[in-house]
Amino acid sequence: MKLYNTLTRQKEEFKPMEEGAAKIYSCGPTVYQYAHIGNLRTYVFMDILRRVLKYNGLTLKHVMNITDVGHLVSDADEGEDKMMKTAKQANKSPWEIAEYYTGVFMNDIAELNIGKPEYIAKATDHINEMIEFVQGLVEKGYGYETSDGIYFDVMKFKGYGKLSGLDLEGQIAGARVDVNEEKRHPADFALWKKAPREHIMQWSSPWGMGYPGWHIECSAMSRKYLGDVFDIHTGGVDHIPVHHENEIAQSEALLGKPAVHYWLHGEFLLVDNGKMSKSLGNTYTVSDLKKNGYSPLAYRYMCLNANYRSKLNFTWDGLKAAQVALDRLLEGVLAHKNADVSVKVDEGLTASFRKDFEDAINDDLNIPRAMGVAWNIARYGTKSRALYDLLLKMDEVFGLDFAKAAGKQAPEEPALDPEIEALVNQRQQARKEKNWKLADEIRDKLGSMGYQLEDTPQGVKVVQK
């Protein structure tokens, strides 16, 4: 399979270090607020990567961090800690805030069928590993101490900027006035911060009480679980210029060699063709989607319809289209499931569909193309169990619950309001008496109340809008 490596800017054949296994690290959430659908798109991408690797028979050793400390509001190494700020506002401890939002996040990814990485690593559980990492860098001469912390000396690391194509010299000229005059270079970043007495989260270290810099946590935790060198590192594109650049600097400085073979980045989700921002009120969450009557998997389907390296524009119309499409796709899956066992399709046909699918997913996770194959199968004239089995196999990658959704075609209807039920019965009676006028009036009335009626051969179906 081929994957696009941000470092080399081209698709490369994926060759795991260890035959049959993949070691992966993914930058996880900072748990101080609800994750919005833009955040979640990146984890859908991470999940697709997991599923495609598994589909190809690889076992996964995958680590994702939970950042519950040390991530400042501004990355200029100044300002408040995000966790602390939220905690203060809510009058809770940072630990309580982290625990709450971690729980919500885990629930969100479960609803989106995003597989849980084998290791979920909380930053606060790995302070010692981080301190050791920083010590190592200081011993090698890459870290220096100032009055407020330990900083990484980017000028000492000759590869700085290779991931994003940044030019340090150019950066100096364009750099904003740096408030921290003790830093040797504006791009130098904190490895460890000395904590003021009122800082709630702090730990003892060789440099006194303090807390870790943001970037060090990923370097330290990936090393603990995956070893010095591992296969794949994922994250959002926004991490390329600073966070991942700094991770590379830290790890390579300490190890003397690259720690990561493939860097993969998920593109941003736009809303109404623009950025998501709190001021525009468009940072939607999973519960917002549900509140508007859409299933989380409809959003997943939407994400699957665009390449992870392209920007995807979210609109409510688009989500509606995704929901309709997903529902119809499941109808197609069901049709194959209900096919007569005696119906056979040409094995060459099945093999050809399967090949198209595998070629697509192995070409840098081209899920939109793979989805096209799924549609061609779903709408294929001859319905057969063999094609149903193939669709289920494909769903190991899509994660759209083909089996589950097709399994319970007639889900138990939620109990209707007695008043609604009475009207429905009244209409049925009118229909029996061929009193179409009354029947239609009742249907219109229910429609205006938000209930849509569908007369199926199995009886009336009431759909709440």
Add this chain to the structure above:
RNA sequence: GGCGCCAUAGCCAAGUGGUAAGGCAAGGGUCUGCAAAACCCUCAUUCCCCAGUCCAAAUCUGGGUGGCGCCUCCA
């Protein structure tokens, strides 16, 4: 100012040298008392513009135009 990305039907979106996947919407049909839902059919001689390379270009090259991202925290 620096770095980078993108431009394919009404909308979303594959295709990156061999003659335009797929979805939504729309139009027509089947079904239905009529609808709805579902299913079937139709739906880009053409890929922002101009020039070039080639037997052949949406795909490569040059120029132009129009969007966008990052260089501040962000997935």
